[in-house]
Amino acid sequence: MQEILARARVQVLESGVGLDEAGVREVLDLPDEDLPEALELAHEVRLRWCGPEVEVEGIVSLKTGGCPEDCHFCSQSGLFSSPVRSVWLDIQALVEAARATAAAGATEFCIVAAVRGPDARLMAQLREGVAAIRAAVDINIAASLGILTSEQVDELVALGVHRYNHNLETARSFFPEVVTTHSWDERWDTLRLVRDSGMEVCCGGILGMGESLDQRAEFAAQLAELSPHEVPLNFLNPRPGTPMAERALVQPRDALRAIAAFRLALPRTILRYAGGREITLGDLGTREGLLGGINAVIVGNYLTTLGRPASDDLALLDELSMPIKSLSASL
Ligand code: SF4
Numbered sequence: 001m002q003e004i005l006a007r008a009r010v011q012v013l014e015s016g017v018g019l020d021e022a023g024v025r026e027v028l029d030l031p032d033e034d035l036p037e038a039l040e041l042a043h044e045v046r047l048r049w050c051g052p053e054v055e056v057e058g059i060v061s062l063k064t065g066g067c068p069e070d071c072h073f074c075s076q077s078g079l080f081s082s083p084v085r086s087v088w089l090d091i092q093a094l095v096e097a098a099r100a101t102a103a104a105g106a107t108e109f110c111i112v113a114a115v116r117g118p119d120a121r122l123m124a125q126l127r128e129g130v131a132a133i134r135a136a137v138d139i140n141i142a143a144s145l146g147i148l149t150s151e152q153v154d155e156l157v158a159l160g161v162h163r164y165n166h167n168l169e170t171a172r173s174f175f176p177e178v179v180t181t182h183s184w185d186e187r188w189d190t191l192r193l194v195r196d197s198g199m200e201v202c203c204g205g206i207l208g209m210g211e212s213l214d215q216r217a218e219f220a221a222q223l224a225e226l227s228p229h230e231v232p233l234n235f236l237n238p239r240p241g242t243p244m245a246e247r248a249l250v251q252p253r254d255a256l257r258a259i260a261a262f263r264l265a266l267p268r269t270i271l272r273y274a275g276g277r278e279i280t281l282g283d284l285g286t287r288e289g290l291l292g293g294i295n296a297v298i299v300g301n302y303l304t305t306l307g308r309p310a311s312d313d314l315a316l317l318d319e320l321s322m323p324i325k326s327l328s329a330s331l
Contacts, residue, residue, distance in 0.1 A: 002026075002034050005041055008264050013045050018265045021221035027261035028213045032253055039256060039292030042263035046293050049267040053325035054317050055230075055296035057108035057142075057272070058101030062125060063088050067114040069146075069181045071169070073206055075239035076114035086114075094129045098137040104299050105314060107327045109133070110142040110165060110202075116182065117147035123155065130159045138327060142202065147186055153193045163200035163229065166190050171219040174211045191226060204232035204274065207258050208250035216258060220265040230296065231269050233262060235276035250276075252285050256292060263293025272296035286313075290320060 004019075004026040011017050019027065030038055066078040066086025078086070089097075098109045111129060113122055122145065130141055143156060144165035156164065168187055169175065175184035195201050203226055205219060223231055235255055238247045250258075255277075263271055273294050277286060290297075297313050317324060 002030060002037075004030070005034065005037055008041060008045075012264050012267050013041065013048060016049055016267050018224050018267050019261070020224075020265075021217045024220045024261045024265050025214060025217035027264055028216055028254075028257055030257060035253060035256060035260075038260040038264075039288060042260040042293030043291050045263055045267050046271070046295050050270070050295050052322055053295070054290070054322045055108065055270055055272070055325045056104070056106040056314075057110060057296065057298050058097070058104065058106045059110040059112055059144075059298060060094060060097040060101075061089065061112050061114070062094065062129065063113040063115060063122065065114055067116065069116050069179065071179045072243040073169075073178065073209055073236055073239070074114075075242055077242070080243065081241040088125070091125075091129050091132050095132050095136050098133045098139055098141075101299070102137050102139045105324050106299055107140055107325055108142055108163070109137075109139045110144055110163075112144040112165075113146070115146045117149075118145045118152060123152065127155075127159060130161065134160060140327070142200075144202075146190075147182065148190045148193060150193050153197045153199070157197050157199060161199065163202050164194045165202040165230075165232070166194065167204050167206075167232070168219070168222065168226075169205040170209060170211055171215040172222060173218060174209070174215045178209055188226075191228075195226070200229035201226065202230040202232065203228040204230075204234065204272070206234040206236050206276070207255070208236035208247065208276075208280075209244060210247065217261070220262050223262075223269075224265050228269060230272055231262065231266060232272040232274035232298075233259065233294075234274040235280040237276040237279055250280050252281050255280050256285065256288055259289045259293050270296045272298065274298055287316060287320070290316070290322065 064087045065076045067076045070079045101109045140162050142163035143161045172184045235250045238245050
C-alpha cells in the first residue's frame with residue numbers, strides 16, 4: 001500500500017483530520033493501480049464522518065447571462081460571445097421550479113443569479129421569491145448571488161436563506177489566470193461574512209481550467225482552511241465562445257483522483273457532484289465517484305448545460321443503497 005494511503009487511513013479515517021496540502025498532492029499523484037484503493041478509503045471516510053445519506057439539490061437561475069464579470073469558464077459573462085443572453089425568471093416560475101425540485105426528492109433549492117453582486121432590483125426579486133417559495137413549498141432555500149455587503153448578508157439571514165454559495169473556483173495563485181474583473185480575496189471576504197453570519201457556507205470550484213496539480217492541492221487546502229459546509233466540485237465543461245472553449249477535458253482517472261483527494265482533505269464536508277461530471281466521467285465514473293467520497297448531487301439541469309435526468313441519479317442512488325437525506329434530517 002502507498003504510504004500516503006496508510007497515513008490517511010490513520011489520520012483521516014480514524015481521527016477525522018483532513019490531509020494537508022502536501023498529502024493531497026501525493027494523492028493526486030498516485031499511480032493508476034492505487035486509484036481503486038484511494039477511492040475505497042475516501043468512501044470509508046465519507047461513511048464514517050458524513051454517514052450514508054446523499055443530499056439532493058436543485059438549482060434555478062433567477063437571472064441568467066449578461067454578467068459584467070469575465071470568469072473565463074463562464075458562458076454567462078456578457079463579455080464573451082457565448083450564446084447565453086440576459087433573462088429574468090418571474091416569481092411564479094421560481095415557485096414552480098422549487099415545487100418540481102421538492103417533488104424530485106431534493107431538500108435543497110438554490111436560487112442563482114449571474115451578477116457580480118446583487119443590486120436593489122435583484123434583492124427585491126429575491127425577497128419576493130423567497131417569501132413565495134416558503135409559503136408554498138417545504139424545502140431549504142439557498143442562494144448564490146455573487147459578492148455581498150454585510151447588510152446584504154444580514155438581509156439574507158433575515159429572509160431565512162440557510163446556505164449561501166460562493167465559489168472560490170480555483171487556487172488563489174491561479175485565480176488571476178481565470179478572472180481579471182475581481183479578485184480571489186474579494187470572494188474570500190464574502191465567504192467570511194457568510195460564515196460569521198451563521199448561514200451555511202457552500203464553496204467549491206472547477207477543476208481542469210489549466211491549473212497544475214500543485215495548484216489543485218493548494219485549492220483543496222484553501223477550502224479546508226475555510227471549512228465550508230458544502231463543496232460543489234465541477235469539472236470544466238468548455239463552453240463555446242468563452243476563453244476556455246478549447247481546453248481539454250479532465251481525464252476521468254484524474255477526476256477520480258481529485259475526488260478522493262478532496263474527500264481526504266475535507267472528511268466532514270458535503271462533497272457535491274456539480275457541473276461537468278457527465279462529459280468528464282460518464283455513467284461509470286459517476287458511480288465510481290459516489291463510491292469514492294461524493295455524497296451529494298444536483299438533480300436535473302445545470303445553469304446553462306443539460307445534466308442527466310433526475311430519475312437516472314435517483315435510480316443509481318437506490319441501486320447503491322444510498323438513502324436520500326430527508327428534510328427533517330437536514331433541519
Ligand atoms: S461565474 Fe458568476 S461572476 Fe463569473 S461571469 Fe459567470 S455569472 Fe458572472
